[in-house]
Amino acid sequence: MIINHPLLGPRDASEFVVKGAASLIDRPDWQAENATDAFHDYMYLRDNPAGEHAELWYHEQGDRSWLVVTRNTLTHEVTKVEMARDVARARGRSK
Amino acid sequence: MTDLTLTAAATLGGFAHDFSGTTLTEITPLAIVAAAIPQGDEKSAHAAIKAAYGGLPTPTETHVSKDGKTRLVQVAPDQIFVVFGSDTNQANSEVNKALKGTCYTTDQTDVWVTLEISGPNARAAMARICQIDLHRDAFPINTAARSTMEHMGAMVIRTGEDQFQLMSASSSAGTFLHAVETSLKNVS
Incomplete structure (x- = not known):
C-alpha cells in the first residue's frame, strides 16, 4: 500500500505505524466537570465504521510526522492524507 | 596525571572498496x-x-x-x-x-555512519534494498529521503549523477555496510 505523504510524496506503508482512530486528537479537558466520563469515552469507545475511517498514522521510518489517513474500510481505498498538526489546528488546537 | 591523547576513529575504519567500477566508501570525518x-x-x-x-x-x-x-x-x-x-x-x-x-x-x-556509493551499478544495488524511487527524474540530484534499508533506518541523499550518500545508525554500522556491500556484489 502506498501512502501519499503531503510533504514527501508517495511512500510505502511499511514506513508507517498506525496509532488508531483520529478521534484521539480530541482529548477532553481534564479540568472539566464531566472529565471522568469524557475520558472514559475517549479511552474506551471507538466507532467501527464500514466505509470512510480516519486514522492517526506515524511516519516512524521517515520524517516522524503524524498524519491523519482517511481510508475506506470496505474498499481499502485511501481517500485523504493530511498532516495531523494541520487537522488539530483546524479543530482549534493552538500548537 | 598521565597525558592522554584521544584520536577519533572512523566507525567503519574508513572502509573503501571498488566493486567493478562502483565504489563504496565511508565518508569520514563528517x-x-x-x-x-x-x-x-x-x-x-x-x-x-x-x-x-x-x-x-x-x-x-x-x-x-x-x-x-x-x-x-x-x-x-x-x-x-x-x-x-x-x-x-x-x-x-x-x-x-x-x-x-x-x-x-x-x-x-557519532550517531550516524555515512557511506557513499558511486558508479554505474549504484542505482541497481540500491534498487534491491531501498524502497524509494531513485529514478533520475523521480529523485533529482540533491534530493533526500529518510526510509529503511533491510529494516534499518536510513537516509538517502543523491549527490551526483550516479552517486548517493547513505546515512544510518552507527550502532548498526557493520550490518548496514554488509547489506549495501552484499547488494552491490550481487549486481557487480
Missing part, C-alpha cells in the same frame, strides 16, 4: 548537527539559517551552501541536519554560533 526549530520562533530560526548557509532545505530537497562545504537536510518537519566535513569536536558549538542560538542544536556526529 560532522552532523541537528538543528530543531523552536515552535513559534520559526521566522527568526529560518532567517538565521538562511543568513548562515544561504538558503533552506525543503522536505525533499537538501540545500548546499555556496562554498559547497555544508549540506542542510530536512529530516523532520521542524528539524534540519547540518552536515559538513569537520573533525574538530566543536561541530555543535560552531553551528550554534552560526545560527546565533535561534535553534536547539544537538551533536549527532
Whole structure:
C-alpha cells in the first residue's frame, strides 16, 4: 500500500505505524466537570465504521510526522492524507 | 596525571572498496548537527539559517551552501541536519554560533555512519534494498529521503549523477555496510 505523504510524496506503508482512530486528537479537558466520563469515552469507545475511517498514522521510518489517513474500510481505498498538526489546528488546537 | 591523547576513529575504519567500477566508501570525518526549530520562533530560526548557509532545505530537497562545504537536510518537519566535513569536536558549538542560538542544536556526529556509493551499478544495488524511487527524474540530484534499508533506518541523499550518500545508525554500522556491500556484489 502506498501512502501519499503531503510533504514527501508517495511512500510505502511499511514506513508507517498506525496509532488508531483520529478521534484521539480530541482529548477532553481534564479540568472539566464531566472529565471522568469524557475520558472514559475517549479511552474506551471507538466507532467501527464500514466505509470512510480516519486514522492517526506515524511516519516512524521517515520524517516522524503524524498524519491523519482517511481510508475506506470496505474498499481499502485511501481517500485523504493530511498532516495531523494541520487537522488539530483546524479543530482549534493552538500548537 | 598521565597525558592522554584521544584520536577519533572512523566507525567503519574508513572502509573503501571498488566493486567493478562502483565504489563504496565511508565518508569520514563528517560532522552532523541537528538543528530543531523552536515552535513559534520559526521566522527568526529560518532567517538565521538562511543568513548562515544561504538558503533552506525543503522536505525533499537538501540545500548546499555556496562554498559547497555544508549540506542542510530536512529530516523532520521542524528539524534540519547540518552536515559538513569537520573533525574538530566543536561541530555543535560552531553551528550554534552560526545560527546565533535561534535553534536547539544537538551533536549527532557519532550517531550516524555515512557511506557513499558511486558508479554505474549504484542505482541497481540500491534498487534491491531501498524502497524509494531513485529514478533520475523521480529523485533529482540533491534530493533526500529518510526510509529503511533491510529494516534499518536510513537516509538517502543523491549527490551526483550516479552517486548517493547513505546515512544510518552507527550502532548498526557493520550490518548496514554488509547489506549495501552484499547488494552491490550481487549486481557487480
